[in-house]
Amino acid sequence: NAGVTQTPKFRILKIGQSMTLQCTQDMNHNYMYWYRQDPGMGLKLIYYSVGAGITDKGEVPNGYNVSRSTTEDFPLRLELAAPSQTSVYFCASSWTRDTQYFGPGTRLTVL
């Protein structure tokens, strides 16, 4: 049981490039979340999903898109990378709406 896995671990993008951050969980959780963590700050919710085919915006969704075609996967897409998107991105999943289990994170730098 690997829990929540994220790829890649690190990535450097140039301004205007696009990329997809991958997130997979093997716990059959319905709920999945994407957060970003900026230095010295708590995590902020970008998008979340309550099940396959259902997604909704969190606190800071601008510049991002998500999809949820399966229970296991919840990729996060950056279309036109900007320096303000330099951050550490965490994916999480939960069985109910409370206890969340986090992945190891993706550290993204946009130059």
Added chain:
Amino acid sequence: GENVEQHPSTLSVQEGDSAVIKCTYSDSASNYFPWYKQELGKGPQLIIDIRSNVGEKKDQRIAVTLNKTAKHFSLHITETQPEDSAVYFCAASRRGGGADGLTFGKGTHLIIQP
């Protein structure tokens, strides 16, 4: 929306002493309050949580207290050990309705001095 304030931002204690981290929240509808520990380069890990129908919860050296009237909750770590050094986050959420996801405090860097 919910706003969570966390204090202090840094806390240094001697090994064996107790550490207390405090959080306040703004949304009276919040009813779930987890605490996460984050070690360098890793994702947050849940260490303890409390729901609004409970005033206190303990798990070995860790305890959490909740005061719903004052809208604050605290993490207590007793007999601190070097492996307790990490960043601790409190969070709040409202189960069963409204926007999902946790609202986090800004974190407390706990340093255990040998």
